[in-house]
Amino acid sequence: MNIVFLGPPGAGKGTQAKRLETKYNMVQLSTGEMLRQVAATGSELGQEAKRVMDAGQLMPDTLMIQLISERIDQDCGDGFILDGFPRTVRQAESLDQMLAEKGLKLDVVIEMKVDEEALVARITGRFSCSGCGAGYHDEFQRPQVAGVCDTCGGSEFDRRADDKEETVRARMEAYNLQTVPILPYYGDKGVLRTIDGMASIEEIAGQIEATLEVA
Numbered sequence: 001m002n003i004v005f006l007g008p009p010g011a012g013k014g015t016q017a018k019r020l021e022t023k024y025n026m027v028q029l030s031t032g033e034m035l036r037q038v039a040a041t042g043s044e045l046g047q048e049a050k051r052v053m054d055a056g057q058l059m060p061d062t063l064m065i066q067l068i069s070e071r072i073d074q075d076c077g078d079g080f081i082l083d084g085f086p087r088t089v090r091q092a093e094s095l096d097q098m099l100a101e102k103g104l105k106l107d108v109v110i111e112m113k114v115d116e117e118a119l120v121a122r123i124t125g126r127f128s129c130s131g132c133g134a135g136y137h138d139e140f141q142r143p144q145v146a147g148v149c150d151t152c153g154g155s156e157f158d159r160r161a162d163d164k165e166e167t168v169r170a171r172m173e174a175y176n177l178q179t180v181p182i183l184p185y186y187g188d189k190g191v192l193r194t195i196d197g198m199a200s201i202e203e204i205a206g207q208i209e210a211t212l213e214v215a
């Protein structure tokens with residue numbers, strides 16, 4: 001099954017995508033993570049990606065489509081979960097076209113509805129294990145032993161440079177202006193499902209699984 005997660009930054013798309021990967025042998029395609037990997041290489045493209053991300057702006061569509069298309073061709077297990085893409089109606093249209101060329105389609109688009117102010121608190125407190133990528137939060141999801149990753153035992157953690165409040169607000173504004181207009185696009189195609197993104201991680205996972213079972 002091929003699905004898209006839509007929701008503002010910090011809605012929990014990455015957390016839920018990682019759970020589906022494990023449970024259903026699907027592959028998470030997180031465009032933000034892909035770009036952070038490119039940025040970490042320090043190449044010319046990487047430096048440009050870092051500049052754009054730190055400003056809370058968007059990378060060019062053609063580059064994004066190319067990155068995703070190449071990743072889908074490598075291995076998408078029993079389906080993929082797109083997290084962070086599409087972000088504009090144009091990207092949604094290009095995605096449909098690219099998938100159709102591969103004989104693929106989207107089965108479900110899940111919108112996570114959230115309260116924006118609560119999200120700012122969620123985002124500015126989050127961090128992840130440098131070794132395995134497991135996600136944590138200063139307040140809502142601390143490692144069981146302080147300073148030690150529950151999953152891999154690692155002791156180094158990262159915070160995203162674009163999780164600063166000012167950048168978070170710019171990213172939310174971009175979501176409202178550019179991404180919210182995608183909702184009717186998928187609504188018209190009959191694939192859109194909306195869930196309550198303010199529930200607990202477990203409850204949201206339950207809602208998503210229920211949605212996928214009837215899809």
Ligand code: AMP
Binds near residue numbers: 060084087
């Ligand atoms: P995210 O981790 O999804 O919040 O993405 C972090 C940053 O990567 C965004 O603020 C953008 O600068 C860039 N990015 C991620 N996905 C896209 C996309 N679909 N189109 C353009 N830029 C993107």
